[in-house]
Amino acid sequence: MNGDQLASLECPVGTVMTVLGGKYKVLICFRLVGRMLRYSELACRVPRASPKMLSQQLKELEADDIMHLEMYPQVPPKVKYSLTRTRREACADNSGHVEVGRGALRQ
16 A cells, blocks of 8 residues: 555554554554564464465555565575564564453353
């Protein structure tokens, strides 16, 4: 989503929902809090996402400046994903979401 599209949205919550509205984007972000992961590690932590869907969601998160892609110059290529600095700070406290999820799983 480009800057013009974001500027046209009036509600901050609507903006977050638009940017993170992909099926696995929130889960990917949650898995990246405080760590860098390779694609295979993310695939293990988001097992319901098909390889195509995971790749698509990662590309969208990178395009929206939520996720950073670190490429290492070696053979075979090594790539690690992490949250961008501003998003890392915003996503650091997910404790409320986690507790709501745990409560729902217990019921």
